[in-house]
Amino acid sequence: MRARIVLAAAAGASNAAIAAQCRVHVDTARKWRVRFYTRRLAGLADAARTGRPRRFTDVQAAQVKALACELPAERGVPLSRWSTADLADEAVAAGVVADISASTVARWLTADAIKPWRHRSWIFPRDPHFATKASRVLDLYARMWDGQPLDDGDFVISADEKTSIQARCRCHRTLPPGRSRLMRVEHEYDRGGALAYLAALDVHRGTVFGHCEPSTGISPFARLVEQVMTREPYASARRVFWIVDNGSSHRGQASIDRMSQSWPTTRLVHLPVHASWLNQIEIYFSIVQRKVVTPNDFYDLADVEDRLTAFQDHYNLGARPFNWRYTKKDLDGLLKRLATHGPLPTAA
Structure with a gap:
């Protein structure tokens, strides 16, 4: 998106035209034009942010989610299903991360609605017809x-x-229900x-x-x-x-x-x-x-x-x-x- 803004500006488009073309706010178009003008390509990178730096990469998060989508028995773990604490331990044992908390695993799984601690029964069709x-x-x-x-x-x-x-x-x-009573x-x-x-x-x-x-x-x-x-x-x-x-x-x-x-x-x-x-x-x-x-x-x-x-x-x-x-x-x-x-x- 930032590159498209810069290329449109190089073609002579106004900020309003760039905003409409790239489907962004006009302030966003103006911001990246100025950043590129003053700092060239380095200006299109993310600026330094305050707060604690990220401890885990997107790849590590994806690897933990992949673990959650495997059966514990397939990895030799004597469990019937994963909990977030079990997944945190397995991620460390598998060398995915050096250390991770169960709450971090829970937050990652929630983002993709993955719930390995739940299950439902089903019957695989066995009728050939x-x-x-x-x-x-x-x-x-x-x-x-x-x-x-x-x-x-x-x-x-x-x-x-x-x-x-x-x-x-x-x-x-x-007994029938009543006020504040089931x-x-x-x-x-x-x-x-x-x-x-x-x-x-x-x-x-x-x-x-x-x-x-x-x-x-x-x-x-x-x-x-x-x-x-x-x-x-x-x-x-x-x-x-x-x-x-x-x-x-x-x-x-x-x-x-x-x-x-x-x-x-x-x-x-x-x-x-x-x-x-x-x-x-x-x-x-x-x-x-x-x-x-x-x-x-x-x-x-x-x-x-x-x-x-x-x-x-x-x-x-x-x-x-x-x-x-x-x-x-x-x-x-x-x-x-x-x-x-x-x-x-x-x-x-």
Whole structure:
């Protein structure tokens, strides 16, 4: 920037013109013109500054950040993850710096939002046909199937089970929130059993259908399908696509055959293994978890079922489709990033 200012001045430009051309303040253009005029090339260097000189170079800071982006085990350090103090010790041991404090390391990492002391769980895709199966589901969300758009007689249903919803009866009643006081939920409770909540979401209308069962299985899932398929507009639909994961209630070709025999207009579409995050019903279940189940304080299983059913009715009053933005382009980008971690394992 300083060189461009000087060259523009040599070409006869005014300070105002130089400022506009280099996108700087006019005082900045004037400053570097004067500095070059009085001191020539030496005037374009940084002036001496007050205060303590820098102890570390940019290269050393980058090397410490690189250490933070390695697993400790890769460097022979018996740790599961780094702390700033551990990184400071490792930087000294590796000869990156002679001495450094944990606070300095923390400041460098904060600048790039690197947090090696935190972690999240993930499951690496192991289905060799992950892209193909996931793409079919994303096409359905975009109202496409086999390269053709869906018509008004086609519907897309996302279904699954939310298992083991417990009835925890607190040993003291829950106290409501008040001024400068949070809602208080008793820590101890009596167990009142658990049930499963089976639900189906119409992806493009936003409506939810569901009911509770003592447990999951083929028969409970069949009752959920019947609950949906015996009402309009699904009973007279041309095609109803059911998106499901690979749970035991609806796994494999056998489940596809059962479905088509009982309901000829249905198409069971399986997600890849460990891809429930592509199932939109999971978004609804997360809402149920936050708004209904947490904190868990119910008298008995009947109370749990009544609350879930009432919330489902309440939700459907203002139901609208989720604003789904994840596309096949995003999926391709994800798989390319995952490919940098190694090839996808083949099926056993």
